[in-house]
Amino acid sequence: MYTSNLNNLILNSDSYKTSHWVQYPAGSEYLSSYIEARGGDYDVVFFGLQAFIKEYLSTPITHRDIDEAETIIHAHGLTFNRAGWERLVDKHGGYLPLRIEAIAEGSIVPVSNVVCQVVNTDPEFYWLPSYIETALLRSIWYPSTVASVSHYCKNIIRDALEKSADNAESLIFRLHDFGSRGASSHESVALGSLAHLVNFAGTDSMTALVAASRWYQMTDDMPAFSIPAAEHSTMTAWGREGETAAFANMIAQFGGEGKAFSVVSDSYDLWNAIDNIWGTTLKEDVKNMGGTLVIRPDSGEPTKVVREALERLAVKFGTTINSKGYKVLPDYVRVIQGDGISPQSLSKIIDVVLAAGFSAENITFGMGGGLLQQVNRDTMSWAMKASAISINGTWKDIYKDPITSHSKRSKKGRLALVKDNEGNIQSIKTDDLHTHVDNLLRDVYVDGKLLIEDNLTTIRERAGW
Known part of the structure; x- marks a missing residue:
């Protein structure tokens, strides 16, 4: 019998994520992943990230959380990265060494554009951006849809x-x-x-x-x-x-x-x-x-x-x-x-x-x-995908492009969202950013801190209230 805490972030993930930390190439340091709605009948009204950060990322992970997670995950038949999680608590006080950037909540953008991007800020935790995919994607796709x-x-x-x-x-x-x-x-x-x-x-x-x-x-x-x-x-x-x-x-x-x-x-x-x-x-x-x-x-x-x-x-x-x-x-x-x-x-x-x-x-x-209730992740084909990895100091693009479904082709590289001179919004690589073009993605969360806090009135105004 387990008396688990539903707010234990380590357990707020898919089971297979627990074994991914040993699956990345040797020398992995940073992993950059992005979230987008790949299609659907509606423009994206981005909403919900601030609620997730406040509710789930503002409380540090503890050694008790690690003990509980280890017991459940081992009994579940999986490997567990105890050393990694203990290092996170000891080195970062239990706060996630992540940088989450996103468009401003209430912004309206066409589908097939990056709306959120996450990368680890400490090379020891290259496995962390992918680990929080389940919780982070869910926190965005539902309220945004x-x-x-x-x-x-x-x-x-x-x-x-x-x-x-x-x-x-x-x-x-x-x-x-x-x-x-x-x-x-x-x-x-x-x-x-x-x-x-x-x-x-x-x-x-x-x-x-x-x-x-x-x-x-x-x-x-x-x-x-x-x-x-x-x-x-x-x-x-x-x-x-x-x-x-x-x-x-x-x-x-x-x-x-x-x-x-x-x-x-x-x-x-x-x-x-x-x-x-x-x-x-x-x-x-x-x-x-x-x-x-x-x-x-x-x-x-x-x-x-x-x-x-x-x-x-x-x-x-x-x-x-x-x-x-x-x-x-x-x-x-x-x-x-x-x-x-x-x-x-x-x-x-x-x-x-x-x-x-x-x-x-x-x-x-x-x-x-x-x-x-009559919405799901497929309503707008939401997905979070890794698009770049740094191995031994060198960044390289990564992507998926399944021959059986080109609609699931993912984007490559570290991404930015920009508006051109004609007002069109598009996703580009950060390497292609010019100094006179603003990146619509902005830092929202870094290393346990919520950097931007919007009220509902401001968000409504962005959405054309």
Whole structure:
């Protein structure tokens, strides 16, 4: 029985990494590795490295960690570099002798570019950059992918608002995070939901608020907001015959000037709820309450349901025509679609809504699994690869180029990221850097110290907030 510490960095790796220290050529001194998203449908919004450094690289490795790791790794059937880890504790106080450089968090770059690079700073630890691949790559690919998907959706919604609404001021509240319950772990919620907040200010993941304060200096400001909302249990508890009373109670509890609240309305018959309850029995209450009722369908084919919901609401409550020529419901009633939302379905729903003559300002979206869970490392083909090694004082390029899959060809050499005179971003070798060209990769972590600490506000600004 092992009582291991999940924060033991030595064990936060793939098993085969434990034998790699004896596999490098004699005379190895330094190893340089880089991280990139090799492909996919989205530009990269880089995010999450600071959280990883604060959570995992700011605490030194101890002799107790080494003892624990040795026991588990030997029992696991593998070799263990005890001398190397003990030397790291004795010589560097347990802090990793690494230099991690990366683009600024919130930066947007095309795929197939280096976004992070790591090299050891002490030649005794040539094996260390590769050893932390598992933890470092995971810390970047997941939140960066969520931020990239979220940003892609933001652009879709922005385009729709610019086309069909008088203004796009509400953009940051148009995609709400519903993903907390569907995420694979509490830490996934913390990282993924926080990544969404790089682009938007709406979430039902309170864990993201804690994460923002813990990792991105948000102790004084509230980074995201939500509104009171019904779930099926709070509606069906009144019984089918009590649905009108349940809806009326929502108005009584949460209506008021400047307020907004959401009511799931498909517990039994969405069309009856819109036509006869909201649109007839409670119509005057909705009109006169002073706030905004947000009706939430939660079943059916989203494009059809959203369009019909808007059309039925238009019949009951009327519309005005905005300056762009699109129909807008009264300010006191809106729709939120939170079921079945993905980047693809969101785009289809918007197309249908606009084709029906309605402005995108009539609808807000909630995304759960499509935001936090329906992504993986292959969504953007993330990888960390060694690209250069110094042996006996001489650097040489290393790379992979499998004949069976040229898409997995890796980059060569120590890398830099630059922007040319036309604004195009590209990866080049550091040997090709000119003095008048800035390397967009910057030192973030060196020998146990976090050198740059950004707050969420700054990161949002970089991402085009």
